[in-house]
Amino acid sequence: MTAPDVEILRYTAFSDDPAGGNPAGVVLDATGLDDAAMTAVAARLGYSETAFLTAPPEGLGEPGRAFTVRYFSPLAEVSFCGHATVAASVALAERTGPGDLLLATRVGTVPVTVEQRDGALRATLTSVEPRIEDVSRADLTEALAALDWSVADLDPALPPRIAYAGARHLVLAAATRERLADLDYDFDRLAALMRRLDLTTLQLVWRESEFIFHARDPFPVGGVVEDPATGAAAAALGAYARTLGLVTAPATLTVHQGHDLGRPGLLTVELRDGDPRSHVSGTATAIPDAA
Structure with missing residues (x-):
């Protein structure tokens, strides 16, 4: 798969106003994209990070509720990104419903819970041990x-x-x-x-x-x-x-x-x-x- 073939979503995190918060790119199916392609997508968007989701490691979570996630800035891969995690989790919840997610990142497994509150989806991520x-x-x-x-x-x-x-x-x-x-x-x-x-x-x-x-x-x-x-x-x-x-x-x-x-x-x-x-x-x- 090449970068032009993927669906690229644009979300802003930590705001319910598209003009507020921090914009992030979200690719819900990045299967087949290599590092160069992911960097190219992130650079083209120009946001601080873009999240790329693929299948989870074997045995991690329920089907459709667990994913591997990588994060790229316009220049390089980033080990973990909170706002792109929130953006991707809300994007997933809009398609499959609120609930619990498990994200396999470079720094470890990050649980996320997405809830409907006051008419809006709200994601809560749990960090790795600080x-x-x-x-x-x-x-x-x-x-x-x-x-x-x-x-x-x-x-x-x-x-x-x-x-x-x-x-x-x-x-x-x-x-x-x-x-x-x-x-x-x-x-x-x-x-x-x-x-x-x-x-x-x-x-x-x-x-x-x-x-x-x-x-x-x-x-x-x-x-x-x-x-x-x-x-x-x-x-x-x-x-x-x-x-x-x-x-x-x-x-x-x-x-x-x-x-x-x-x-x-x-x-x-x-x-x-x-x-x-x-x-x-x-x-x-x-x-x-x-x-």
Whole structure:
């Protein structure tokens, strides 16, 4: 199968408005596509990621409810992508009905539950087990230089960390909403640092209140200046908040993202007692062909 033969769906995740959230490509049957073809589809769409679904590994889940999923940015494959997972899960639910899905990804099996709530389909993905690590002083200095931020721009109550819940993100907390809103970074310099540290995005946040965050995610390693709504980073942020004792499970975080890009999105991160994983929820809606 060649790329022109496949059906390519366009959805936006973490919004019920096609003009909001984060657009993703979805290919529900990518059987026969090789890496070059999938990269070509993702590049042609120009979205931060496109999800490609094929048959699951033998023995995984019920027929029609389990799939292998790979994610491609316009430049390269990505290990895991939250917003494309939500988009693909809602697209599947529109065709086969709400319920539970199992997705085999490069980082492990990701369960997803799709429910009908208030007239809209809402997907909740469960991350792989997260981990948090320190970032060296030299790497932090380089990240701040690439962003044109200073140490004084950071919130001292939220220390820099690298957080993982399927993909690696450097979490940096701005001291003010104004600092977060003013994002103009050195694309090539930041991309070089991120490749060296194997980062998918930078998770730049401002904490409005105990459970409410605003986020922005530079994504130069994917060939995209900024990701409008980032499910994998939200999952990592949940693990970060729990590990650092910013919240105590059970807790639910609300993440606002995309407002500074004119594509507002809303992500919910549930942290459950006795479960170290993050549960990220959001809606998704199809993007009309003319959009």
